[in-house]
Amino acid sequence: MSSVRVLVGTKKGAFIITSDGKRRKWAINGPHFGGREVYHAKGSPVDPNRLYVSQTSGWFGQIIQRSSDGGKTWEQPGTKPGEPTRTPDGMPKGESNKFVYDTSPETGKPLTTHQWYDGTQHPWEFKRVWHLEPSLSDPDTVYAGVEDAAIFRTTDGAQSWHELPGLRGHGTGPKWQPGAGGMCLHTILLDPSNPQRIFIAISAAGCFRTDDGGTTWRPINQGLRSEYIPDPKAEIGHCVHRIAMHPSRPSVLFMQKHWDVMRSDNSGDTWNEVSGNLPSDFGFPIDVHGHEPETIYVVPIKSDGEHFPPEGKLRVYRSRTGGNEWEALTKGLPQQDCYVNILRDAMAVDSLDKCGIYFGTTGGQVYASSDAGDNWSPIARDLPSVLSVEVQTLS
Numbered sequence: 001m002s003s004v005r006v007l008v009g010t011k012k013g014a015f016i017i018t019s020d021g022k023r024r025k026w027a028i029n030g031p032h033f034g035g036r037e038v039y040h041a042k043g044s045p046v047d048p049n050r051l052y053v054s055q056t057s058g059w060f061g062q063i064i065q066r067s068s069d070g071g072k073t074w075e076q077p078g079t080k081p082g083e084p085t086r087t088p089d090g091m092p093k094g095e096s097n098k099f100v101y102d103t104s105p106e107t108g109k110p111l112t113t114h115q116w117y118d119g120t121q122h123p124w125e126f127k128r129v130w131h132l133e134p135s136l137s138d139p140d141t142v143y144a145g146v147e148d149a150a151i152f153r154t155t156d157g158a159q160s161w162h163e164l165p166g167l168r169g170h171g172t173g174p175k176w177q178p179g180a181g182g183m184c185l186h187t188i189l190l191d192p193s194n195p196q197r198i199f200i201a202i203s204a205a206g207c208f209r210t211d212d213g214g215t216t217w218r219p220i221n222q223g224l225r226s227e228y229i230p231d232p233k234a235e236i237g238h239c240v241h242r243i244a245m246h247p248s249r250p251s252v253l254f255m256q257k258h259w260d261v262m263r264s265d266n267s268g269d270t271w272n273e274v275s276g277n278l279p280s281d282f283g284f285p286i287d288v289h290g291h292e293p294e295t296i297y298v299v300p301i302k303s304d305g306e307h308f309p310p311e312g313k314l315r316v317y318r319s320r321t322g323g324n325e326w327e328a329l330t331k332g333l334p335q336q337d338c339y340v341n342i343l344r345d346a347m348a349v350d351s352l353d354k355c356g357i358y359f360g361t362t363g364g365q366v367y368a369s370s371d372a373g374d375n376w377s378p379i380a381r382d383l384p385s386v387l388s389v390e391v392q393t394l395s
Contacts (some may be wrong), residue, residue, distance in 0.1 A: 002020075003018065004350055005017075005070070006366070007388075007391070008388070009345075010364070010385060011387060012034060012037075014038040015031055015032070016070075023368065026368075029071070036057045037057060039129060039130050039131075041053045041390060050139040050157075052158060056129070064076070064132075078159045099152055100126075101165075102162070114183070130345075131145040131187060141155045145188050146185060148184075149168070149202040150164075151198075170216075170219075175236060176236065178203070179203035179204035184202070185200055186344055187200060187242050195213070196210070201242065203241065203258075207219070207221055220269060221235060224262065225260070226257075227259075238258075246289075248293055252265055254296050256283050263323050274319070276319070283300045287348065290349045297357060298317050299316050313333075313335045314340065342359050343360075343362065346387065348389045350391045350393045356369060364384055365380065
């Protein structure tokens with residue numbers, strides 16, 4: 001029988017929540033790396049025992065953790081067995097913790113600054129890893145989206161990381177600016193039909209695509225409109241919150257941006273709004289049903305200033321038509337006095353026959369539905385603030 005493993009990253013560690021294929025009873029294991037922020041935890045799609053975690057703290061910086069036994073034990077790649085994982089002053093050791101910005105492939109020089117809309121120059125600084133995306137074919141290959149925005153890759157199981165400099169080397173790079181959460185590369189989508197194609201999203205620059213494995217990139221933001229930037233239809237500068245795809249149709253993308261839910265039917269070349277009858281078109285996560293490519297999910301919040309559900313009612317919205325027509329999913333969710341937020345990486349789906357939908361809140365609750373969103377129940381109530389949720393379906 002299949003089972004489900006839910007990987008939850010929080011502000012105070014990672015948690016692993018498991019159940020059998022019926023998804024009625026859940027066991028919580030953790031915290032792993034208690035007290036440390038875990039921005040993202042994700043498993044390899046080709047090796048169910050291989051997990052990667054982005055762990056960070058204000059004292060010790062960024063640390064990548066790896067498990068080869070489904071989270072029972074962890075290791076810090078890049079250090080030798082038995083040797084200390086920290087220097088005498090407490091800093092993490094090993095190549096796995098070195099994210100060094102490369103030089104621009106166009107000029108051969110480092111990109112040392114980026115310019116905000118007010119014209120001021122700001123240094124390019126590595127702060128943390130926001131997102132880890134394991135390869136679809138190799139458990140030792142993983143992509144990392146970081147702040148300040150760049151994409152890195154490891155091919156040796158996170159022992160060493162190397163930037164794909166063509167992204168920042170794109171001519172628009174020096175003009176990127178941060179959103180409210182920082183200038184983060186927070187979404188990486190790998191095209192299962194084309195190993196050379198990768199989609200990424202940056203707050204607040206927009207979406208980019210590579211068709212040659214990360215050597216060159218181009219913006220794919222045509223059709224986006226953002227009233228809060230000097231040119232609402234600019235090539236870059238749009239605050240994209242998340243993008244999603246169904247693996248059977250990688251040319252169809254869905255986007256939740258800073259205002260507006262969008263759709264592209266041509267691999268991001270152009271976008272059209274599909275917000276329809278949503279109570280608010282502002283939110284952070286968006287995801288696609290495991291078996292129905294036209295069924296998508298969002299969680300609206302009131303506004304960019306009030307990060308909580310409209311009317312204090314926690315409602316997931318589902319569209320079975322790929323957008324525009326939305327229905328509120330409320331059974332089992334609090335419908336009064338609820339003022340939590342759901343962050344961009346805090347929603348995921350499983351691949352069981354009756355698709356499971358999962359999301360975590362800043363209030364520490366993790367909700368699950370085993371019937372595609374018709375009914376919900378909490379599988380964890382009192383965790384630290386949830387930063388990310390990922391799901392593995394295990395056979």
